[in-house]
Amino acid sequence: MPELPEVETIRRGLLKYIVKKKLVGTEVLCEKSFIGEPVCGKVLGIRRFGKALVIDLDSGFSLMVHLRMTGQLIYDGKERYAGGHPSDNFVSELPNKQTRVILKFEDGVLYFNDQRKFGFIKAMPTSEVEQDGFIRKLAKEPWEMKADELYEKLQRRKGSCVKGVILDQTVICGLGNIYADEALFMAGIHPERKCGKVSLAETEQLLMAAREVMDRSISSGGSTMATYVKADGTKGDYLELFAQVFHREGQPCVKCGNEIKKIRVAGRGTHICERCQK
DNA sequence: CTAGGATCCTGTCAGC
């Protein structure tokens, strides 16, 4: 679930709570959620590679965290900081039955919750992080990628629907289901369009749109976070304020008033305006 | 190599 903007928001938020703090113990409640042997050490920093976070320790080890669909990181100390898949876990009593791993710091606890168990924390030597199979294959993020590079990649997969291809992190890194729909809408491209039928000019539009939707989300603290940490425990609905098509089926298109439709593309729920996207 | 579909897992919701 969490896409690049949410993961980046968690990274920035967590820095304040765990950098220079010592990780002193690990409790693994679900075996498949923790790969490798638990490690200890003081936190030097937190890096992000696409949708994955890497917590570097002064012991020479690192923890790679991937939230996949339903992962959450919830730091609980003097105050609580939560991010990831939106749910009541952000404000409820922890640990609970979705808690998979507990990282114990000297003055707080970091819970890794994950309803569907697709996510994981992986311990490895810091020197091996960049050779990790997942990280090594990641493509550039939209801000670093040039339009002709993306265009060439799209042409290499000319028979596939463009949405499925831009969700592939080895093609372009960072987009997930929300921002793919939003970027395609902004660029006026139908998600079922074959990659071979996307022009260089449209690729440029798509790239700009991807940057814009994610920039906007990062600067507001991610689509699912910020509002969730409010003291009164109310659920945030930032997505509703910012999404033009995502989860807006049945509502009018913000550009033309036509009804937003929900279809299925590349196995994923997909939101479109049939008049604005061809 | 590409393209499409199944799969990992738990929970929720719509429909009967």
Place this chain on the structure above:
DNA sequence: TGCTGACAGGATCCTA
């Protein structure tokens, strides 16, 4: 109320 199937903000694996 209980059952069933569909679906979910991700990525990989398998098959053709």
